[in-house]
Amino acid sequence: MAAKPLSIEVWNPNGKYRVVSTKPMPGTRWINLLVEQDCRVEICTQKKTILSVEDIIALIGGKCDGVIGQLTEEWGETLFSALSKAGGKAFSNMAVGYNNVDVNAATKYGVAVGNTPGVLTETTAELAAALSLAAARRVVEADEFMRAGLYDGWLPHLFVGNLLKGQTVGVIGAGRIGSAYARMMVEGFKMNLIYYDLYQATRLEKFVTAYGEFLKANGEPPVTWKRASSMDEVLREADLVSLHPVLDKTTYHLMNKERLSMMKKEAILINCSRGPVIDEVALVEHLKANPMFRVGLDVFEDEPHMKPGLADMKNAVVVPHIASASKWTREGMATLAALNVLGKIKGYPVWWDPNRVEPFLNENVSPPAAAPSIVNSKALGLPVTKL
Numbered sequence: 001m002a003a004k005p006l007s008i009e010v011w012n013p014n015g016k017y018r019v020v021s022t023k024p025m026p027g028t029r030w031i032n033l034l035v036e037q038d039c040r041v042e043i044c045t046q047k048k049t050i051l052s053v054e055d056i057i058a059l060i061g062g063k064c065d066g067v068i069g070q071l072t073e074e075w076g077e078t079l080f081s082a083l084s085k086a087g088g089k090a091f092s093n094m095a096v097g098y099n100n101v102d103v104n105a106a107t108k109y110g111v112a113v114g115n116t117p118g119v120l121t122e123t124t125a126e127l128a129a130a131l132s133l134a135a136a137r138r139v140v141e142a143d144e145f146m147r148a149g150l151y152d153g154w155l156p157h158l159f160v161g162n163l164l165k166g167q168t169v170g171v172i173g174a175g176r177i178g179s180a181y182a183r184m185m186v187e188g189f190k191m192n193l194i195y196y197d198l199y200q201a202t203r204l205e206k207f208v209t210a211y212g213e214f215l216k217a218n219g220e221p222p223v224t225w226k227r228a229s230s231m232d233e234v235l236r237e238a239d240l241v242s243l244h245p246v247l248d249k250t251t252y253h254l255m256n257k258e259r260l261s262m263m264k265k266e267a268i269l270i271n272c273s274r275g276p277v278i279d280e281v282a283l284v285e286h287l288k289a290n291p292m293f294r295v296g297l298d299v300f301e302d303e304p305h306m307k308p309g310l311a312d313m314k315n316a317v318v319v320p321h322i323a324s325a326s327k328w329t330r331e332g333m334a335t336l337a338a339l340n341v342l343g344k345i346k347g348y349p350v351w352w353d354p355n356r357v358e359p360f361l362n363e364n365v366s367p368p369a370a371a372p373s374i375v376n377s378k379a380l381g382l383p384v385t386k387l
Contacts, residue, residue: 006046006055015040017065017345019338022051022073025094027331029363030338037342039065057082066090066341068334075113076102084109090344092337096120097274098375099247107379114340115373118357119332124323125180128242128272131296132185134317135268136240137161138294141314162239162266164189166221170238172231172254173273174201176355178244183207185240186223190215193225196234200227235262240270247274257282266292272323275299280307287313298323332361336372343371349383350374 009024012035019034021043034041044051044059050072051059056079060067064086069075071093080102083091092114093101106113134140142159145151169185171178174197182201185191186208193208195201205225212222228234231254235241241263245251255269255278263269271278280301287293288309296317300306303321310316324330339360343350346369351357354373359365370385371377377384 006044006051006058008059009043009045011035011041011043012038013040018042018063019066019068019341019345020044020059020064021068021338022056022059023070023094025068025330025334025337026327027334029331030334033335033367034338034342037346039342039345053078060086060088062086064088065345066092068092068094068337068341071095071097071100073100075100075106077105080105080109080111083111090114090341092116092340094333094337103376103379107376110380112340112344112371112374112380112382113376114337114344114371115354115375116333116336116340117373118355119329119336119361120324121176121180123326123329124177124272125184126326127298127319127323128177128181128244128270128296129184129188131270131272131298131317131319132164132240132242132268135270135294135296135315136164140317162268164191164240166190166192167239168192168194168237170228170234170241171195171197171244172234172241173197173244173246174199174204175244177272178242179204181242181244186225187211190220190223191240192223194228194234194237195225196228196231232259232262235259236264238267239264240268242270243273243277245273245277247276252276253279255279255283257285260286263293265290268294268296270296272298275301275303280310283307284309284313287315291315332357335367336360339367340371340373343369344374349385350377352385 011031016038019039019041024043024045031041053074060082066088090112094116096115096117098115101113103113138159138161169191171182174195179201182193182204186193208223208225216222260282284307294315298319299321348369348371351370351372357372360367360372
């Protein structure tokens with residue numbers, strides 16, 4: 001029995017190229033950019049959070065030039081084969097990550113795979129900072145208490161939390177997001193920095209040094225930085241630790257029972273990177289055993305589920321994978337994903353640096369004739385712009 005057809009919204013029905021988006025995406029600029037270049041845009045509006053492989057095959061149909069998809073979908077052999085049969089040459093995730101994509105399968109079928117880096121750095125770092133403050137000052141617990149009508153007057157001990165000023169922030173992974181978060185915490189809260197990364201974060205070190213000198217010149221105690229020789233050193237010394245590594249075999253369950261126990265009893269742990277970086281079962285046990293230890297999580301080991309017991313922990317702040325959810329960032333992601341697909345359809349070269357995408361985001365000018373970020377561009381032998 002054929003599945004019943006999915007509901008779709010069509011823009012520019014007579015367009016020459018057919019581009020499908022598996023989800024409605026924020027803003028309208030991405031739609032306009034495709035329509036201006038003679039694309040018929042079909043947006044799946046089905047009330048279903050995650051589309052199945054069968055659903056997406058139905059959307060691709062007999063002729064499809066490109067698809068904009070989501071991190072929650074399984075893009076492997078089956079879908080790339082179907083897209084290729086339909087004449088499709090391009091797929092883009094509306095995401096930086098692409099653990100949901102079998103890039104080798106895409107390359108085999110000649111399909112370019114796009115992603116959307118360059119617009120998430122500050123937004124993600126800001127959410128990590130928000131979780132840091134929410135955990136430190138017990139904002140969520142206090143909010144629930146207030147709404148439950150339990151507040152009957154000021155008390156000396158009510159929701160006493162941690163002061164960040166003068167404390168040490170530890171950053172595991174000082175790439176773009178980790179460094180942006182470190183700067184926010186150092187400059188905003190005058191925290192000292194300790195970080196661990198395989199590579200030296202020279203710009204970050206220079207920033208903290210300069211800011212320390214500025215404070216000293218104004219008669220305040222300077223902030224300091226230190227590059228740790230091991231991750232364990234960060235965990236032992238920091239009062240607040242934020243995780244910003246990539247997820248691979250070496251970082252799976254990076255935070256296990258043993259490492260959690262190295263942290264200070266009243267420390268705060270933040271994760272806006274990838275869920276499996278933390279052993280969530282061990283984390284629940286640690287939260288139970290250490291009521292003053294607090295955690296702020298945007299990602300989970302088995303999304304969308306939480307491990308048993310986590311939801312009951314008052315010392316956990318949990319939000320549903322919203323690190324990139326600022327209006328500017330999400331509209332930017334939609335634009336970049338659309339331009340990745342359009343670029344391949346039109347035979348444009350690939351942009352020289354996927355992290356420097358400002359020219360694509362300026363709404364007052366036409367974007368460059370390039371695909372912002374194609375992860376398998378080398379394997380496909382695509383030319384690169386020297387703009």
